[in-house]
Amino acid sequence: MTTIFWFRRDLRLRDNPALLAAVAAGHGQVAPVFILDPELLASVGPARADYLRRTLHSLRDSLDGALVVREGSPGDTLAALARETGATEIFATADFAPRGRRRDEDVQANLAAEGITLHFVDSPYVVTPGTVVTKTGTPSKVFTPFRRYWELEPVPAPQPAPEGVTWWRGESVAIDRMLILAAQRRPHYFGDLDWVAPEGLGPIGEAGAHDVLQAFLPAVAAYDEARNIPGISGTSRLSPHLRFGTIHPRQVLAATNGDSRGSEVFRSEIAWREFYADVLWHNPESTWRVLQPALEHLRVDTDDAAIERFQVWARGETGFPLVDAGMRQLRATGWMHNRVRMLAASFLVKHLHLDWRWGAKWFMWCLIDGDVASNQHGWQWAAGTGTDASPFHRIFNPTLQAERFDPTGAFIHTWVPELRGVTAPDCLQPGGGSGLLAPAGYVTPMLDAQVERDEALARFAEAREARTS
DNA sequence: TGAAATGTTGGGGCG
DNA sequence: ACGCCCCAACATTTC
Numbered sequence: 033m034t035t036i037f038w039f040r041r042d043l044r045l046r047d048n049p050a051l052l053a054a055v056a057a058g059h060g061q062v063a064p065v066f067i068l069d070p071e072l073l074a075s076v077g078p079a080r081a082d083y084l085r086r087t088l089h090s091l092r093d094s095l096d097g098a099l100v101v102r103e104g105s106p107g108d109t110l111a112a113l114a115r116e117t118g119a120t121e122i123f124a125t126a127d128f129a130p131r132g133r134r135r136d137e138d139v140q141a142n143l144a145a146e147g148i149t150l151h152f153v154d155s156p157y158v159v160t161p162g163t164v165v166t167k168t169g170t171p172s173k174v175f176t177p178f179r180r181y182w183e184l185e186p187v188p189a190p191q192p193a194p195e196g197v198t199w200w201r202g203e204s205v206a207i208d209r210m211l212i213l214a215a216q217r218r219p220h221y222f223g224d225l226d227w228v229a230p231e232g233l234g235p236i237g238e239a240g241a242h243d244v245l246q247a248f249l250p251a252v253a254a255y256d257e258a259r260n261i262p263g264i265s266g267t268s269r270l271s272p273h274l275r276f277g278t279i280h281p282r283q284v285l286a287a288t289n290g291d292s293r294g295s296e297v298f299r300s301e302i303a304w305r306e307f308y309a310d311v312l313w314h315n316p317e318s319t320w321r322v323l324q325p326a327l328e329h330l331r332v333d334t335d336d337a338a339i340e341r342f343q344v345w346a347r348g349e350t351g352f353p354l355v356d357a358g359m360r361q362l363r364a365t366g367w368m369h370n371r372v373r374m375l376a377a378s379f380l381v382k383h384l385h386l387d388w389r390w391g392a393k394w395f396m397w398c399l400i401d402g403d404v405a406s407n408q409h410g411w412q413w414a415a416g417t418g419t420d421a422s423p424f425h426r427i428f429n430p431t432l433q434a435e436r437f438d439p440t441g442a443f444i445h446t447w448v449p450e451l452r453g454v455t456a457p458d459c460l461q462p463g464g465g466s467g468l469l470a471p472a473g474y475v476t477p478m479l480d481a482q483v484e485r486d487e488a489l490a491r492f493a494e495a496r497e498a499r500t501s
Numbered sequence: 502t503g504a505a506a507t508g509t510t511g512g513g514g515c516g
Numbered sequence: 517a518c519g520c521c522c523c524a525a526c527a528t529t530t531c
Contacts, residue, residue, distance in 0.1 A: 120503085260502085374502065413502085425531045426503045433503090489531055 034061040034117045034200055034417035038110065038124040039099075040132075040278035041156050044238040045193035050153035054123035055194040063117045063200035064095055067110070068103040068209055072131070078227045079366040080275075083236075085370045087276050088207045090237025101207055105369050106135060107142040110461030117200055126152035128161045129307055129404045130316035142425045156274075157306050158281045159185045160423040161313035162276035164306075171314050174420045175323050178310065179303045190283045219393055221339045225346055230366035233400060234269060241279035244269050245287055255294035259301075262358070262369035263442030268298065272367070274305065280407035281305070311419055314450070319408050320389055322416050322417035327424065330417075331497040332387040341384050344458035344478055345376075346394050348447075351463050351477030354434040359445035364447070366400035371437050377414035378382040382488040383479060389413035398492030450474035 035058030037051050045051065045068075057450045066088060072079065084471055092099040102109045110122055122143065127136055133390070140150045153162065157252050165171055172178040215227075235243040248268040251258065258266025273279045281302050288295050312318060333341075344350055348359035356371030373395070380391040392411040394403040412418030416426070438444055441456040450473040451459045458465025462477035 371502085378503090422502075424529090427531090429504060485531095492531085 033454050034058050034063055035118050036063045036065060036110065036117065036119045036122040038106075038115055038125060039064060039066045039091065039167045040121055040124060040458055041275070042125040042154075042280075044241070044278050045094060046238065047190040047280050047283050048125070048154075048193070049191065050123050050125040053151065054121075054141050055197050057121050057123070058119075060196055061198050061200065063100060063113060063119060063202065064098060065100040065102060065110075065113055066091075067106050067397055068101065068102065069106055070203065070213045071105065072135075072187075072339075073210065073213040074216045077399070077402060078211075079230050080213040080396075080402050081210050082229065083233060083272055083366065083400040084276060086211040086233070086236045086277060088247070089212070089339075090278075092207065094238060095199055097260050099204070100200070100202050101204040101219075103205045103209060103213070103437060107139045109145070109457060110139065110143060110150070111146055111148065114143075114146070117201060120148050120151045122148060124150065124152055125154050125156065128157075128313050130312070130319060131404075133316070134194045145382055156280070157309055158182075158285060158302070159306055161306075161309045164310060171310065173311075175304065175307050175392055179300060182303050182306060182385055186303045187282060187285055188287055190280070192400050200252060201365070205242075209329055209474045215397075220249060221352065221390055222346075222394070223339065223340050223343050225343055227397075228363045230364065230400065232365050235295070236278075240275035241270070244273060244477075245279060245284060249287060251294075252288050252298055253292040253294040257296040259296075259297070260371050260437055261390075261443075261468075262372050263438050263440065264448070269367075269371065271354050275401045275403050287324075305406055308405040311409055314407040315419075318412065319404055320347060321420045322415075323412060324417045324421070326499050327415075327417045327495055329498055330424075331385075331491050333385050334387070338384075342380075342386055345380055345386075345391075349475050349478075351378070351475045351479070352379065352430040353441075353444045353448055353459055353461075353464060354438055355430055355449060357438075360447040362395070362398050366398060368395075368399070369443075371433075373410065374414055375430060375433050376410055378426075379430060381415045382427045383430075383481060383484040385484070385487065385491065388417065389411065397463055410430075425489060426490060429485075430434070430462055449476065 035054045037054040042048055106175055127133060144152050164178060166177060166181060172181065203476055213456050244248055251266060255266060258264055270284060274281060285299065285302060315323060333387045346359065348356040348494055354372065355376050358368050358376045362368040377391055381388050388411045391409055396409055409418050413421040416424030439456060443460040444459055445452050451464045451471055454464050454471050464471040
């Protein structure tokens, strides 16, 4: 009897244990479905929705056009599809983010009432969130011990794509309805910030993911140093593919298991992704609530002037070249180099005195790899509010970061064209330098970094005092 | 996966 | 030869 395979964050055919389970249970007869859930899509950012749309076209191609796309609530849609196909079993890869967990529990219960079994198999992670525990059986709140236990977990070998499957074919709505349903909920502080359709997204879909991985392999050995320089292509660029599961981290680890310092550091970055998923599993509220009680009442600005500052930051017009370069890269490509993400986040929290949630929201709006666990905890790390986060008083100096990580100004010149006529070290300075030939067209710095650093530390002291008194 | 302030040390110039 | 000072380089502390 035909089974249903519900695609979610695992948009691939290779190394997909849940899909293999669906094929086995259906004796080769499977109805592959992706559901456009208006409720969920409404708060998905436009960049990621567009990326997902392209990925779905690629998935449909690799299924010979058989991907069934339906619009509606997952429970009703799956029940209807079960009636059409006669299926009584549905398979999906388990989801571990708070909203997905809630949805999956509801859908599973509703389908069970109709005699349909929804099976959850595998996870988007090498090690399923919640399984890594210390010797005392408690989850690890600190990354380094987490990684030590994580590394001890067995890594199953990647499995091939299913063969000899007869894909069920049925009616679909247009994949491109994604663009209409997505990005409906805009926070007020975005104002009229427009969305720039990202360019240069790189190879799309499952085949694209493997192309990206292959292209990265020669660079793995140098990853430990190269990954910090935004001006060179030293990172894997796999994040959007891991986000949508066009490749599984198992497959990535299997290909990068060398013993160079570079591959060790790269595996560690995979471990960070899994650590954050694990933290979210144990603390679903950490999506929007700080994990450090001491910083719950850190004073942040929310008035009109603060909203204006937020938008200057989002547009990449702060006058701090490396921050602006990163923010413009984000808008133009839907992706930002991690080194610059950390700097931009530090700047929003420590120099602009804004709520990290605003920044996290903007990143989720623009990022093609935007993932609740990694994004929110990355922000909590930068804001000093997370578990095992950077202490609040670690404040990035935008100029020093530029001197260290973009010493020639290559990255700045790519994204801040106004500064192309200005060479390093001038182009690394606020406003692009204070030489006689001040760069035409570039903005003057929106603030004095020294002054705002002191202000951030004062607010930090204030929050700590309020906590202890 | 901070930065800045403060402290320590040791080489070398100099009287 | 010796003490003194300067200061770069590095280490530690503080925010």
